[in-house]
Amino acid sequence: MPRTRGRAPAGGRADALSPEIVVGAAVALLDERGERGLTFRLLAERLNTGAGALYWHVANKDELVALAADQVLGQALAAVPRPENGTGLRALAVAVFDGLDRHPWAASHVTAPASLPNGLRLFDRIGTLVARTGLPAERHFAVATAVFYYVTGVSAQIIAPAVTVGATTDRASFLARTAERWGRLDPAAYPFLTGATAALRDHDDRDQFLAGLDLLLDGLSASGRSTAADPRPPT
């Protein structure tokens, strides 16, 4: 991925292209039309170039989307509240969820093995916070990974469906239709779902993310307490 040297382009355009500019325009397009709506032709048109020119700055569409998601994650990380008292992990996780929630296409592309700068930064910050708990050192990596996977994986699950749904119908009517369907299921086969229609209709996505997160963090502090001295009071 080459860097622009700041020279003006040969053609008539005043602004040279760069990976940053291409990725930025891709984020805008993804926000507007989703992943399927991102097209090299359309993106090139908006940047006043040909589609071929984009390949000088990004390797292919997969890389472009991954870079776009990493940029969104970077914005989310910048919004993490600095004062890291005892609730650092929770605040970090919530900020990432909220950041990704504004760009529904992004969540599923934030992964550890992508090894992009902000993905690594997120992993490192989680790991650093985990290391500050009372957990024995040999568990730090597994626990940090668990939190990372929870934040990225569960965010993707919660946020992504809205993309598919969003265009056609709004959230409330979608939930209402789903609840109706659950209500018509055979109670003998689906004893839980048939009784959970009200809860489904009234639930808040962000609260769901928080409920699971708190369960995970409770388990973390419980396991820290049982295996080593816990330097902080339970949350």
Add this chain to the structure above:
Amino acid sequence: MPRTRGRAPAGGRADALSPEIVVGAAVALLDERGERGLTFRLLAERLNTGAGALYWHVANKDELVALAADQVLGQALAAVPRPENGTGLRALAVAVFDGLDRHPWAASHVTAPASLPNGLRLFDRIGTLVARTGLPAERHFAVATAVFYYVTGVSAQIIAPAVTVGATTDRASFLARTAERWGRLDPAAYPFLTGATAALRDHDDRDQFLAGLDLLLDGLSASGRSTAADPRPPT
């Protein structure tokens, strides 16, 4: 989605098409070539038809992949050990992870709002098991959702990357390369990652899934204990 009535087809083929047959062939193709390798033309060729014929049985590619993933989930659910003592949730989660692990393309398509039979079954079984813990009833839905999201979301995160990687290089050398990259990062900026290269190299994906799962379940039993009588001994 029409059902086949069992009549022989008009043409020379002995076996009539049906949604089940189409989805079954799609699973085989997805296993072989991944999501991008699944093509209506190629699938039609294998079924000795034209691509257009498939649209009589499935609405489009999105539905086809969703149905294929649900079929895989069905196989995973069939493998859940029946004796549901106190560890039912854990055994259920592990069976689903292992089942999805055999079909890496599937995990990211197992979602609650898809409302396909096996997705609903999974959700219901989780909910039923959650309801048997000591949790107050008003928390059942949120906790069941958290476990469902953990199982599907984290499985997708852990399993999916292998698809991208798999073809080019094997897991071990991929981890080695990633560990090397982490090792070269600035320790001031990435204090945790630079010290975690050995853990990265040696980790087992399934253990990672279990570590987070146990954290979550520990949190569940801890929160059950603090809010209501827990009918079962802690695991």
Add this chain to the structure above:
DNA sequence: ACCTGAACACCGTTCAAGT
């Protein structure tokens, strides 16, 4: 070094026409 323009090799999906 960076961009243009057009071509290549595909896709998913539709649909008149058949049986």
Add this chain to the structure above:
DNA sequence: ACCTGAACACCGTTCAAGT
């Protein structure tokens, strides 16, 4: 009711040729 075959309207990606 189910299938055929071909067409439509796109895609991502490449690459000679320009500046």
